[in-house]
Amino acid sequence: MVEDQKVSSGTTVPVIDLREFGDSHNSEKAYKKLREACEEWGCFRIINHPIPMHLMSETKAVFRSLLDLPVEMKERNVDVIDGSGYVAPSPANPLYEALGLYDFGSNEAIRSFCDQLDASHHQRETIEKYARAINELVFDIGQKLAKSMGLESDLFKGNWHRRFRINKYNFTPQSVGSSGVRIHTDSGFLTILQDDENVGGLEVMNKNGEFVAVDPWQGTLLFNLGDAAKAWSNGRFCNVKHRVQCKEPTIRVSIASFMLGPKDEAVEAPQELVDDDHPRLYVPFIYEDYLKLRLSMTLVAGEALELVRADR
Ligand SMILES: O=C(O)CCC(=O)C(=O)O
Numbered sequence: 001m002v003e004d005q006k007v008s009s010g011t012t013v014p015v016i017d018l019r020e021f022g023d024s025h026n027s028e029k030a031y032k033k034l035r036e037a038c039e040e041w042g043c044f045r046i047i048n049h050p051i052p053m054h055l056m057s058e059t060k061a062v063f064r065s066l067l068d069l070p071v072e073m074k075e076r077n078v079d080v081i082d083g084s085g086y087v088a089p090s091p092a093n094p095l096y097e098a099l100g101l102y103d104f105g106s107n108e109a110i111r112s113f114c115d116q117l118d119a120s121h122h123q124r125e126t127i128e129k130y131a132r133a134i135n136e137l138v139f140d141i142g143q144k145l146a147k148s149m150g151l152e153s154d155l156f157k158g159n160w161h162r163r164f165r166i167n168k169y170n171f172t173p174q175s176v177g178s179s180g181v182r183i184h185t186d187s188g189f190l191t192i193l194q195d196d197e198n199v200g201g202l203e204v205m206n207k208n209g210e211f212v213a214v215d216p217w218q219g220t221l222l223f224n225l226g227d228a229a230k231a232w233s234n235g236r237f238c239n240v241k242h243r244v245q246c247k248e249p250t251i252r253v254s255i256a257s258f259m260l261g262p263k264d265e266a267v268e269a270p271q272e273l274v275d276d277d278h279p280r281l282y283v284p285f286i287y288e289d290y291l292k293l294r295l296s297m298t299l300v301a302g303e304a305l306e307l308v309r310a311d312r
């Protein structure tokens, strides 16, 4: 029996065991636990997922070596949609940089990312395999999320904006105690985070407004729900606020796979989640428009949802 992950404040991020969904005795409990995790935390660990451990560690090694490339090369990794390319260390965030791959559902986009960075054959193959594995997992989780809400739909079917962001934190002795990434929510629907195997620092906010440390747990994946999930669920799912703090003077690398929003459809709550007791909270919106609104007003911790409320 795997215990829930211990966190510093004594509370725990829910742990979801994917095996329990296939077990007729436990599956109802598993769906309930998933739904509660989405409603109360907007964040959960998945254990016993099908992504092989060696693929996870190899992909991390590949991305680490691409992040070690000279800045001139990393700058070739340009935006495709807002914020999707290389982010260099900045005066506001001198310890942080990131590479971005938009869109990991497209072989052509993976090829173009690899061309920009002169990736080797092995590096390309690894990224392609990882993208395929994440796409399959995300599709499965999308079905489970919908089913946990009593819906028989394939949540992530069709054409979605899918982005990898590989985060690197160059923590130093001087930066211990300071912020690596400031408090934010993710703008999209779902983020799958392969966090650093050894270096902690991620903190998520619980429903009492307290930050809870999410310690590394090798081989597992952390899932965060973002603003689009809150809108889709008609306000039931929590768009978890989170941040990264520098705890140790060392490099920290995480891979975030974002399921941002549908490309050809609006983000909106399905009719089944709207009734007299739960009137529609948000007007349907196109994900890219919402992202632009969020960025242009620097409303990065979920406040932009107030601007798309149906009762404004
Ligand atoms: O590096 C992490 O653990 C979290 C990164 C994150 O929150 C993000 O990329 O949106």
Ligand SMILES: [Fe+2]
Pocket (backbone or CB within 6 Å): 184, 185, 186, 242
């Ligand atoms: Fe985030």
